[in-house]
Amino acid sequence: FNRVALGNRQPGSAIKPILYAAALEKDFHPMSFLDVSETTFTYDSGRATYTPQNVNNKFADHALSLAQALAISDNIYAVKTLEGIGYRSFRDMQKRFGLQYSEKDIPSIALGTAENSLYDLTNAYNILAAGGEKRKPVTVLSIIDAKGKVVYKYKKAEKEQVISEQDAFVLTQMMTGIFDPVFSDYSPATGLSLRSRMSHTYAAKSGTTNSDQWMIGFTPSLTAGVWNGYDQGKTLSVQADMAASKQVWIDFMETALNGKANEAFKMPSGVEPVTVDILSGKLADSSCPNQRVVYMK
Secondary structure, three states: OOOOOOOOEOOHHHHHHHHHHHHHOOOOOOOOEEOOOOOOEEEOOOOEEEOOOOOOOOOOOOOEEHHHHHHHOOHHHHHHHHHHHOHHHHHHHHHHOOOOOOOOOOHHHHHOOOOEOHHHHHHHHHHHHOOOEOOOOOOOOEEEOOOOOEEEEOOOOOOOEOOOHHHHHHHHHHHHHHHOHHHOOOOOOOOHHHHHHOOOOOEEEEEEOOOEEEEEEEOOOOEEEEEEEOOOOOOOOOHHHHOHHHHHHHHHHHHHOOOOOOOOOOOOOOOEEEEEEOOOOOEOOOOOOOEEEEEEO
16 A cells, blocks of 8 residues: 555654564574663764664563563664674665665654655565565566467566575564564554454554654565655645554554465474564573573574
8 A cells, every 4th residue: 555656654663674674684683682772872973962862762671682672672782783783784675675765864764754765665575475485576467469379478587686585584583573572672563453454464554743653564475555644745634534544554454464374484494483582682491480482593
């Protein structure tokens, strides 16, 4: 769905999977922990500062793993990740995914301030759904004339990996965490409100700005993106409006997949499932109350 077909908007936290794709190539993994207390970042050779807030103006009182930070959309973790991997790495990853990016080294770009279209951002998620393989959006697959003769047929381009299958899978599995209550902390996992309506396994991410709401996600065979907001940038203030994108997205996905078997994301070689304690990141046993399977290279 694209309310403004050619318009670019700030994606907010919907850009974070692309940031974390770059982080996975820089030796981050789902259990990479960072201090996410309130932080002021200095940039522009010390001439400027930036103090990001979280959606509810709260901060965790303990370190968070990458998997949990993505699930609850922690902003301090995102900015610290950008500082850790470098602006060039993030820009390069955005280019590889066919997205617009900022040339400025400003910490806020980790939180989706560089404008993109819903069309391009949904296609970027579709690359993740395809195991990291580049996919070009195509609206016409074939043309058949009145006599039944095929006069045009789309030819798939040669395979090109934007990121490795392993990184795409690890990131996809982390993106299923937005629906998992085990990750809830000072803020709930961002997709938790949709959990009761889910009959399939989804990987997804939402994004929020003052005037934009995004929800983009996928199964192994279907990717969909929803944007909701005002063309003129008017502030979204009604709670029902602020929840609309998620509701439209789950309505569409559940309708489109009605009657179809649930699909599991296929694990490539070079990745292993590990059951961990979410709070410590260590291997879990039966006594750990907050445990989950994560996937590691």
